[in-house]
Amino acid sequence: xxxxxxxxxxxxxxxxxxxxxxxxxxxxxxxxxxxxxxxxxxxxxxxxxxxxxxxxxxxxxxxxxxxxxxxxxxxxxxxxxx
Numbered sequence: 487x488x489x490x491x492x493x494x495x496x497x498x499x500x501x502x503x504x505x506x507x508x509x510x511x512x513x514x515x516x517x518x519x520x521x522x523x524x525x526x527x528x529x530x531x532x533x534x535x536x537x538x539x540x541x542x543x544x545x546x547x548x549x550x551x552x553x554x555x556x557x558x559x560x561x562x563x564x565x566x567x568x
Contacts, residue, residue: 492526492557494528495527497526504530507538520534520554524551532560535554535558552564
């Protein structure tokens with residue numbers, strides 16, 4: 487169970503979060519962004535979390551996205567760490 491309350495709706499800084507989620511120069515920014523987006527339950531955050539879980543090269547980012555999607559009630563599968 488998450489240590490925070492899931493908020494329905496879109497954050498005011500969504501565009502900034504969207505850009506940070508795709509920042510290929512810093513996996514730490516992507517991880518921080520995923521952890522922020524998992525607090526906001528709306529379609530675009532789920533889309534970003536799915537993308538990070540399926541395509542990020544850093545397992546920590548994939549795992550955080552996976553856990554966020556689980557909290558939203560999504561049926562997800564995380565592949566093993568290489």
